[in-house]
Amino acid sequence: MYHKYDYLVIGSGIAGMSFALKVAREGGKVAMICKTTLEEANTNLAQGGVASVTNLEVDDFDKHINDTMIAGDWLSDPRAVEQVVKKAPGQIQELLGWGVEFDRDESGSFDLHREGGHCEFRILHHADNTGAEIQRSLVEAVKRDPNIDIFEHHFAVEIITQHHLGKVVTRRTPDITCYGAYVLNEETGRVDTFLAKVTVMATGGTGAVYTTTTNPLIATGDGIAMVYRAKGTVKDMEFIQFHPTALYHPGDRPSFLITEAMRGYGAVLRNLDGEEFMHKYDPRLSLAPRDIVARAIDSEMKLHGHDHVYLDVTHKDPEQTKKHFPNIYEKCLSLGIDITKDMIPVAPAAHYLCGGIDVDLNGCSSIDRLYAIGECSRTGLHGGNRLASNSLIEAVVYADTAARHAMERVKDLDIRHDVPEWNDEGTAHPEEMVLITQSEKEVNQIMSYYVGIVRSDLRLKRAWNRLDILYQETEALFKQSKPTRQLCELRNIINVGYLVMRQAMERKESRGLHFTVDYPHPKLENND
Numbered sequence: 001m002y003h004k005y006d007y008l009v010i011g012s013g014i015a016g017m018s019f020a021l022k023v024a025r026e027g028g029k030v031a032m033i034c035k036t037t038l039e040e041a042n043t044n045l046a047q048g049g050v051a052s053v054t055n056l057e058v059d060d061f062d063k064h065i066n067d068t069m070i071a072g073d074w075l076s077d078p079r080a081v082e083q084v085v086k087k088a089p090g091q092i093q094e095l096l097g098w099g100v101e102f103d104r105d106e107s108g109s110f111d112l113h114r115e116g117g118h119c120e121f122r123i124l125h126h127a128d129n130t131g132a133e134i135q136r137s138l139v140e141a142v143k144r145d146p147n148i149d150i151f152e153h154h155f156a157v158e159i160i161t162q163h164h165l166g167k168v169v170t171r172r173t174p175d176i177t178c179y180g181a182y183v184l185n186e187e188t189g190r191v192d193t194f195l196a197k198v199t200v201m202a203t204g205g206t207g208a209v210y211t212t213t214t215n216p217l218i219a220t221g222d223g224i225a226m227v228y229r230a231k232g233t234v235k236d237m238e239f240i241q242f243h244p245t246a247l248y249h250p251g252d253r254p255s256f257l258i259t260e261a262m263r264g265y266g267a268v269l270r271n272l273d274g275e276e277f278m279h280k281y282d283p284r285l286s287l288a289p290r291d292i293v294a295r296a297i298d299s300e301m302k303l304h305g306h307d308h309v310y311l312d313v314t315h316k317d318p319e320q321t322k323k324h325f326p327n328i329y330e331k332c333l334s335l336g337i338d339i340t341k342d343m344i345p346v347a348p349a350a351h352y353l354c355g356g357i358d359v360d361l362n363g364c365s366s367i368d369r370l371y372a373i374g375e376c377s378r379t380g381l382h383g384g385n386r387l388a389s390n391s392l393i394e395a396v397v398y399a400d401t402a403a404r405h406a407m408e409r410v411k412d413l414d415i416r417h418d419v420p421e422w423n424d425e426g427t428a429h430p431e432e433m434v435l436i437t438q439s440e441k442e443v444n445q446i447m448s449y450y451v452g453i454v455r456s457d458l459r460l461k462r463a464w465n466r467l468d469i470l471y472q473e474t475e476a477l478f479k480q481s482k483p484t485r486q487l488c489e490l491r492n493i494i495n496v497g498y499l500v501m502r503q504a505m506e507r508k509e510s511r512g513l514h515f516t517v518d519y520p521h522p523k524l525e526n527n528d
Contacts, residue, residue: 001192004415005031005149007406008180008196010156010223012038014131015374015395016202017138021098022403024147028410031194032148033183035155035485036218038139049125049261050095050102050134051118051389052088054110059120061085068390071117071289072354072383073512080380083361084390084397091396092124099137102126114264115388117289123261123389129327134392155184155485157191159199159226159370160419171231178230178370179416184483191422191483197413198369198406201227201357202399205375206240207254209493209500210350210452211444214246214257220489221496223376227357228495233366235378236355237496238504239513241386242453243351244293245269247344248308249335255349256331258311260388263287265324267313269297270343272306291385291513294348298453301347310343348453352391354382354513355503363402369413371406373398384512427482435477436486439470440493446470447497455504455516463501470494 007023009016012034020030032038053059064085069076096102102124103111113123126133142148160179163169169176180195203223207215228234245263246255263269263286269278281296282288288296297309313321318340322329325339332339357365357372359379365372374395381394450463471494478491509519 001190002421003031003192003194005029005194005196006198006410007031008194008199009033009202010181010200011202011204011374011376012040013202013204013374013395014134014138014392015399016200017142018094018396019200019202019371019373019399019403020148021138021141021145022400023407024145026407028147028407030148031196032142032150033154033156033181033194034150034152035222037152038142038150039135040216040218049113049115049123049130049389050092050392051123051387052092052393053085053122054089054092054124055112055120055122059122063119064088064122067118068381068387069383071385071387072381073385074383075512076383077380079361083401084379084381084394087397087400088393091393091400094400095134095137095396098141100126100134101137102130113261114287115260116263116284116287116293117387118264123264125261127324127326131392151183151185153186154192155186155488156203156222156226157182157184157422157483157488159201159230159367160193160195161230161367163230164419169231173231175368176231176366177368179419181226182422184485184488186485189482191424193419193421195415195417195419197410197415198371200402200406201365201370201372201376202374203376205353206493206496206500207350207352208489209443209447209496211253211448212246212255212347213253213350214243214255215350216254220492221353221376222489222492223372224356224499225492225495227365227367227370227372228499230367232370233358234356234499235358236503237353237499238507239354239382239384240350240451240500241290241352241354241513242294242348244290244297244348245311245344245346246349246351247331248347249345257351258328258344258346259325260290262311262313262325262328265313265321266316267311268315269293270310270312271300271304272309274310274343277309289385290351290388291515294453295515297346297348308345308347311346312343313339314341314343352386354378354384354386359398361401362405363398364405369409371402373402384514424482427480429482429484433486436490439474440490442470443467443490443493443497447500451497451501451504453515455514457505457516457518460501460505463497464505467494467497467501471498
């Protein structure tokens with residue numbers, strides 16, 4: 001079956017939905033592909049907030065720019081940083097217009113939080129579930145828009161390029177063009193052909209590549225893997241951010257996030273003996289950037305042979321704690337932990353990808369007519385490490401620049417009509433699902449053990465050898481099978497794992513989130 005649209009948006013988080021709303025209000029016809037439901041996305045789990053300069057009495061753009069560059073270990077693209085920081089206030093107004101409600105104080109001004117790496121209070125939030133509030137508002141707006149067609153339980157298998165028209169495409173091909181995507185309808189089991197003038201990849205992150213993650217388990221790096229297989233440019237995959245403080249509760253996957261805002265509020269990290277330890281690692285203590293805090297916790301856990309540390313907020317006013325962090329309070333209480341009286345067990349978990357599909361300031365990828373926005377993109381904003389709460393604002397800013405650019409281009413573009421339907425002749429449904437689920441567990445273990453917070457040449461080489469076997473087995477299975485979501489996700493996490501591992505091997509230094517014992521940063525030599 002063929003579907004034809006002006007815009008094909010793959011993904012339903014803050015990036016994909018805000019792009020869709022912007023082009024739809026100008027009359028563009030949009031197809032939005034959701035592999036589960038419209039509501040399920042990384043955005044929905046974001047607790048902390050949105051970073052933007054709003055209090056001009058104490059804050060300014062230069063401060064926010066400087067904080068971002070420092071957190072990114074000076075690997076950030078200054079043009080991307082300046083664009084996001086300066087366009088942020090305008091996009092906050094856009095979010096307010098879509099119905100997002102940020103917390104305010106008694107005077108009606110935004111109730112701003114401060115998080116690690118920020119020199120000022122500039123984090124807009126909605127209690128401790130900001131992402132859920134944004135997702136709720138945008139979902140309602142998208143559902144009301146008659147120009148947006150929503151395709152739930154549809155899974156993008158591959159993007160369509162000249163390769164599918166019988167032409168040879170390599171990474172040196174100068175004019176690779178995207179004409180849409182082949183999309184699996186899970187209800188029918190059929191792969192449909194979605195053709196579009198412009199395709200937008202907004203598939204989120206890669207956390208499900210690891211055993212322990214704060215991401216929803218749909219975060220399997222699908223967009224990045226599809227673009228890589230289509231010979232697009234993918235960069236900075238070695239920079240995986242591990243959130244320092246995921247709730248330690250063995251068996252939970254994904255892990256429940258304990259927002260960084262809690263440390264901004266005054267929570268203190270302690271080892272299992274109740275001793276503070278951050279003074280040994282950074283003068284900013286518990287408010288140091290995430291990579292430093294995650295490595296410090298990892299070091300303490302290895303030093304003492306423990307599987308978690310504690311986050312202590314018991315010294316703060318109990319009523320204020322419950323007011324600021326109601327969802328964290330209720331979650332912990334359900335496990336027998338009263339955070340106003342008990343310390344919270346925490347451990348690092350895979351949280352955010354700073355690299356991804358390489359794009360310019362307009363969100364354009366190296367493949368013509370293909371944009372990438374949100375966590376699956378590599379804009380250059382984050383460099384070697386994302387500054388807290390910069391991701392949601394990056395998503396809406398780049399959705400805006402991409403929408404403006406795409407709306408100008410789409411006037412002169414046509415839909416390609418000679419694209420063949422998906423060919424699954426001679427294939428059958430995979431008979432043994434256990435092979436897929438077991439391979440997925442193996443990928444998770446390989447990435448967690450060998451390509452985690454602390455790396456080495458030996459660990460990366462072992463990961464390479466083990467992933468290569470899984471890659472060969474999975475590609476053989478894919479060629480003889482009808483596509484299923486589970487098989488495609490396995491294929492994607494193997495591709496993503498390979499990219500993280502290979503680009504980690506290529507970076508012969510410890511920088512930002514990439515720390516290797518073979519090339520230690522002088523300041524961090526004693527941390528592992």
